[in-house]
Amino acid sequence: MINKDVLIIGAGAAGMMCAAEAAKRNRSVLLIEHSEKAGKKILISGGGRCNFTNTNASHINFISDNPHFCKSALSRYTPDDFISLVKEHNIHFHEKKDGQLFCDDSSKQIVEMLLKECSESGAEVITDCTVDAVQKNDLFVVETSQGTYTSESLVIATGGLSIPKMGATDFGYRTAKHFGIKNTGIHPGLVPLLFKNDFTETFGELSGISVDSYVSYGKTGFRENILFTHRGLSGPAILQISSYCRNNDSISVNLLPELNFYEILKNNSGNLSLLVNFLSEYFPKRFAQVFCEKYLPSKSVNHLSEKEVKDISEKIHDWQIIVKGSEGFNKAEVTCGGVDTDELSSKTMESKKVKGLYFIGEVVDVTGWLGGYNFQWAWSSGFAAGQFV
Ligand SMILES: Cc1cc2nc3c(=O)[nH]c(=O)nc-3n(C[C@H](O)[C@H](O)[C@H](O)COP(=O)(O)OP(=O)(O)OC[C@H]3O[C@@H](n4cnc5c(N)ncnc54)[C@H](O)[C@@H]3O)c2cc1C
Structure with missing residues (x-):
């Protein structure tokens, strides 16, 4: 001994x-x-x-x-x-x-x-x-x-x-x-997240695309990129928030944290572009297409009603996604x-x-x-x- x-x-x-x-x-x-x-x-x-x-x-x-x-x-x-x-x-x-x-x-x-x-x-x-x-x-x-x-x-x-x-x-x-x-x-913390419902079916094809966002859960939020993966979301903002949220919690993604999309749409009320093309000026084109198809009306900007303008800007600034799980300890940093x-x-x-x-x-x-x-x-x-x- x-x-x-x-x-x-x-x-x-x-x-x-x-x-x-x-x-x-x-x-x-x-x-x-x-x-x-x-x-x-x-x-x-x-x-x-x-x-x-x-x-x-x-x-x-x-x-x-x-x-x-x-x-x-x-x-x-x-x-x-x-x-x-x-x-x-x-x-x-x-x-x-x-x-x-x-x-x-x-x-x-x-x-x-x-x-x-x-x-x-x-x-x-x-x-x-x-x-x-x-x-x-x-x-x-x-x-x-x-x-x-x-x-x-x-x-x-x-x-x-x-x-x-x-x-x-x-x-x-x-x-x-x-x-x-x-x-x-x-x-697991600092880990890619998985989401409820048909998230992967819809967004899985965007794997590799990242979007500058503000991701929050309750009072805690992080201004960084989110990254679409085949299984869910990763990227620094998602890794950060993963340490705070649990299964069945809803996280909020603000896809245009620096801008007021309501004001932008109002100021463009005469714009003849289809909403999907208009969104492509702010986001990667493929993301704009998939996001529009899933959530937004297929209309030109000048035909949007007040309610639609409100709903669209809410979706862009407060996209609520329910967490189903994470990639687990095999992929977690901590x-x-x-x-x-x-x-x-x-x-x-x-x-x-x-x-x-x-x-x-x-x-x-x-x-x-x-x-x-x-x-x-x-x-x-x-x-x-x-x-x-
Ligand atoms: C992929 C990845 C990247 C990371 N990048 C960063 C970064 O860039 N910056 C940052 O701040 N943090 C980073 N982290 C987190 C950071 O690595 C850890 O928080 C940090 O290493 C913790 O230090 P620790 O000494 O407590 O544990 P560890 O560094 O994990 O060390 C624990 C040690 O104990 C040993 N051990 C475990 N069980 C036993 C046992 N039964 N008997 C004997 N030995 C045992 C392990 O083999 C290991 O060597 C990263 C983590 C991962 C997984």
Whole structure:
């Protein structure tokens, strides 16, 4: 049996950050990963360029039963702190838009940077190691395929359920349950949505077409593209809203967020064009045809009644679509929900019930928007725990 001060399970973004930080405090640290290599999700992130943070990150960009929980960790390890680390390692990056920072070259650089931070601070990383059992006596006892380890602190950094083929497991939620720690409900987030009724029959043929929109659910909305797919809708605005809505909820799509289509139609009351041709001036032609065929009268603009003008502008500005489901964890970028934040200290990420047990990263009920926020939560929560384990 080998004893360490700190055992961390899961060598993803949060686990590697925590391991390096704890080792910098001269704690003996072992980071256990069941996949053949560390940081597999980092490697595939941001289209291979890793959107590693967002310079605008604040608590409003995160979803949680307790929206205040993430504040403390985010304020103690900020996007600027991570940017400094990236610069120290001579990794070149650029802002794509709205504060989203990506590597110029490859996500691989971020994994290499974190592994270097681990090795230089003395944290040991083992891969291809499965954890068979976790117990707590005076110390934590972790039985693995590579031997039994004991430790004073145990950190669960095993992430969420999205993309099982990248190594995702429910280990974190099971471990919480094993120690009597509550989980919230979980569901796929940042995921393409599927819709009720004949949506696919009608709009499936538009696969590949995107439309700049404002998509909202309740008071939450996102101004981005929607993208038609063979099965439903994707694109940034849909991915964002997917983290908020559930099956049978109705989302609203404003297809011309910058304009007032009622006024436009009124100002064109003498226009002899067919409505479908008129709409094609504002939308991709194929979309205008399918949308018109499905919802709008086949008339010229000058023949529209007041009621029709009102109905058409309502459809364009508030297209209500009922969610039937999503593409699920196989396609989701994140898992919404997780270990209940009421169970954890927001300062240290330690369990309030089980001394020495910590949860960090995506396994916790803190889910970021699309745009680098999820990695920032991984760095911030990993750093926070790293100061106390
Ligand atoms: C396709 C895709 C693209 C993404 N792009 C971005 C992006 O550009 N920007 C952004 O901010 N976020 C992005 N995300 C989200 C981001 O990757 C995650 O939120 C982040 O990786 C979470 O970090 P984590 O350390 O908590 O979990 P992970 O990075 O998932 O790490 C968990 C680790 O634990 C390991 N593990 C799991 N179970 C066990 C077990 N039983 N025993 C041992 N090890 C285990 C896993 O193999 C993994 O290495 C993306 C996600 C996906 C799926």
